[in-house]
Amino acid sequence: xxxxxxxxxxxxxxxxxxxxxxxxxxxxxxxxxxxxxxxxxxxxxxxxxxxxxxxxxxxxxxxxxxxxxxxxxxxxxxxxxxxxxxxxxxxxxxxxxxxxxxxxxxxxxxxxxxxxxxxxxxxxxxxxxxxxxxxxxxxxx
Amino acid sequence: xxxxxxxxxxxxxxxxxxxxxxxxxxxxxxxxxxxxxxxxxxxxxxxxxxxxxxxxxxxxxxxxxxxxxxxxxxxxxxxxxxxxxxxxxxxxxxxxxxxxxxxxxxxxxxxxxxxxxxxxxxxxxxxxxxxxxxxxxxxxxxxxxxxx
Numbered sequence: 001x002x003x004x005x006x007x008x009x010x011x012x013x014x015x016x017x018x019x020x021x022x023x024x025x026x027x028x029x030x031x032x033x034x035x036x037x038x039x040x041x042x043x044x045x046x047x048x049x050x051x052x053x054x055x056x057x058x059x060x061x062x063x064x065x066x067x068x069x070x071x072x073x074x075x076x077x078x079x080x081x082x083x084x085x086x087x088x089x090x091x092x093x094x095x096x097x098x099x100x101x102x103x104x105x106x107x108x109x110x111x112x113x114x115x116x117x118x119x120x121x122x123x124x125x126x127x128x129x130x131x132x133x134x135x136x137x138x139x140x141x
Numbered sequence: 142x143x144x145x146x147x148x149x150x151x152x153x154x155x156x157x158x159x160x161x162x163x164x165x166x167x168x169x170x171x172x173x174x175x176x177x178x179x180x181x182x183x184x185x186x187x188x189x190x191x192x193x194x195x196x197x198x199x200x201x202x203x204x205x206x207x208x209x210x211x212x213x214x215x216x217x218x219x220x221x222x223x224x225x226x227x228x229x230x231x232x233x234x235x236x237x238x239x240x241x242x243x244x245x246x247x248x249x250x251x252x253x254x255x256x257x258x259x260x261x262x263x264x265x266x267x268x269x270x271x272x273x274x275x276x277x278x279x280x281x282x283x284x285x286x287x288x289x
Contacts, residue, residue: 003163003183004182004183006161006163007183007184007190008186008187008190009161009190010159010160010161010162010164010190011162011186011189011190011191012193012194013154013155013157013161013162013190014155014158014159014187014191014194015191015193015198016154017155017158018155018191018194019194019199020154021147021148021151022199022208022214023205023209024144024147024151024209024210024211025144025151025208025210025211026208026213026214027148027211028215028216029151031244032269035248035266035269036273039269039270039273049144049145049147049148052145052148052149052152053148053149053152053155054152054248055152056148056150056152056153056154056156057156057159057245057249058152058156058248058249059153060153060154060156060157061156061160061248061253062156062253062254064156064157064160064161065160065165065252068160068161070163070165070166071168071255072166072167072246072258073167073250073257073258074240074255074257074261075168075171076167076239076240076241078260080239081240081242081260081261081264082260082261082264083239083264084239084240084261084264085236085240085260085261085262085265085267085268086236086264086265086268086271087232087233087236087268088233088236088237088240088242088244088261088265088268089264089266089267089268089269089270089271089272090229090269090271090272091229091230091231091233091234091235091236091268092233092244092269093268093269093272093273094225094228094272094276095225095227095228095230095231095233096217096219096226096229097230098233098243098244099237099243099244099245100243100244100245103188103192104188104191104192104195105195107192107195107196108192108194108195108196108198108199109203109216110196112222113217113219113220113222116222116226116230117229117230118230120231120234121230121233121234122234123234124230124231124232124233124234124235125234125235125237126174126238127234127238128234128237128238128239129171129174129176129238132238132239133177133178134177134178
């Protein structure tokens with residue numbers, strides 16, 4: 001399959017998943033929100049659906065990745081990965097969402113906050129890649 | 142129980158979608174973000190497919206008034222375009238650009254055993270934990286605007 005076509009198909013599946021979660025459970029399929037919700041004290045019911053969603057995501061996604069035979073390795077070195085991980089966790093928690101919560105679901109319900117957030121994180125990500133790949137000699141990642 | 146099964150099923154569809162889309166490969170993501178290099182537009186097609194689907198179908202779902210297995214829809218009620226939103230999103234983008242990982246794909250990568258994802262995930266959880274702890278100390282209003 002052409003990579004653009006599989007990208008489109010995968011995107012539609014992500015949209016269908018987000019629709020299912022909203023239609024059945026009334027929840028936004030934002031991965032950072034679902035995962036980090038586990039970090040705070042909440043009832044058993046809250047905990048269970050979050051674990052179920054993330055379990056389904058990791059098991060089915062992990063198997064699919066093996067079947068397709070695609071790499072999930074980042075080119076970044078480990079100290080950069082640690083710093084990037086901390087920033088992603090901190091930033092998505094502070095900003096109330098990531099690529100899925102703001103980008104896919106937020107835009108889907110035409111939330112102005114999510115549209116602004118998506119423009120901002122795509123812009124800073126592009127600027128970061130520009131600096132890492134084209135400004136820093138040798139690259140930091 | 143129905144709610145748990147529904148969440149598990151939706152999660153599985155999400156994970157398969159991420160794997161098929163190519164977004165679980167940080168090199169594909171970085172190829173999209175590298176506008177000054179050999180630009181790879183794949184990620185734009187992922188967003189297009191996903192956003193077109195949610196924009197179309199969310200409208201039908203929200204028209205129902207309530208979800209099937211829950212009395213209410215759970216949204217962030219915050220409407221403000223405040224500093225938290227912009228600083229948080231801006232920081233997230235920097236980390237995303239450094240690694241090529243965002244929260245969904247990196248969890249799939251970790252499940253598939255990619256060592257770089259296994260390094261990233263604990264750091265990401267620590268970052269979120271730190272943010273939540275600092276907010277709790279600063280304002281005593283935990284969870285504000287953090288439903289997504």
